Amino acid sequence: MSADDAQAAEAAGAQQSLSQMALGYVPARILCSAAELGVADALENGPRDCASLAAETGTDPGALRRLLRALAGLGVVSQLDTERFALTALGSRLTSAAPDSERAGVMLTTAPELWAAWGDLSAVVRSGEPARDPGTGWTAHEAMLRQPEVAAQLRAGMAQASREFAAGVAAAYDFAQFRTVVDYGGDEGILTAAVLTAAPDLRAVLYDRPEALERVSAVLSEAGVADRCEVAEGDLTTPLPPGADACLLNNLVRDRGDGKAAELLRALRAGLAPKGRLLLVETLMPPVLTPDASAAYGLTDLNNLVFTGGRERTRDEYGALLDAAGFTLGATVRVPVSSGMPDYHVIEGIPAP
Incomplete structure (x- = not known):
């Protein structure tokens, strides 16, 4: 951090007392x-x-x-x-x-499970592990997924986030180079629909849990791409189908620590064609956070640790993660987001020989 950044951070803090922040x-x-x-x-x-x-x-x-x-x-x-x-x-x-409702996001952010997990922040920082319910051993994320109504709110929040960047992802990266892209955890299909719209000759397979697939048909039909997308029940353990030459993971790697993330990517590497591509849609953490960037990246990163045990990563950290999983880091294509969210990137993993 430069001297000017440090002074700006100090000035911002001086405008508000610690007691006010605590409220x-x-x-x-x-x-x-x-x-x-x-x-x-x-x-x-x-x-x-x-x-x-x-x-x-x-x-x-x-x-x-x-x-x-x-x-x-x-x-x-x-x-x-x-x-x-x-x-x-x-x-x-x-x-x-x-159309721009934030109700689901507000309720998710303040859900009892997440609220309680943040109450254990000191223990999380001591251990480096996410908060877990003492009775079940579940993280806040796992507990919320086991409640149908809350899980639906999680999906609604993810769908809203996808609307912010889906068209940008499809425009920024050349999906037309592929024949078939597999979207794991595609949820409502917003990103898949945008990608298929941008690449008229492309086909897709979208996997997700049954409860997450309720809206997919409507989203794909509305975009006019339903005839080019196979929708199937599955999760991240489902093998890649034959002929898939691109695998798309949207906001999923951030939910895992390095060990679990590498394990997941290694499994996908085994089924990917030698000239295929792994495509991660994630934010890239700046190596050094300025005061302006800290709220967007630093707080999100800490929430990932508390909520799921995951983390945000820098470009170099994604490079190390991909290397551990049998990939080399290819292009990182920036996707600007206009809503105040951090910019996204399409992070390309190339199968290592």
């Missing part, structure tokens, strides 16, 4: 409760008085008024008079039906 959990819980109670949905059609809102959301009118006043402080609602509140433009993104 960061309060806005998070306010937003979570508003999402869980459906407050934004109840305000979607215009201003409402507190009594009718309380009746619709099943809440105590006095407590709801206090929640709404706190939401006004966050810019989510505006208070029109003593009793009436209205959604702001920001607050509309907390509704369920908004």
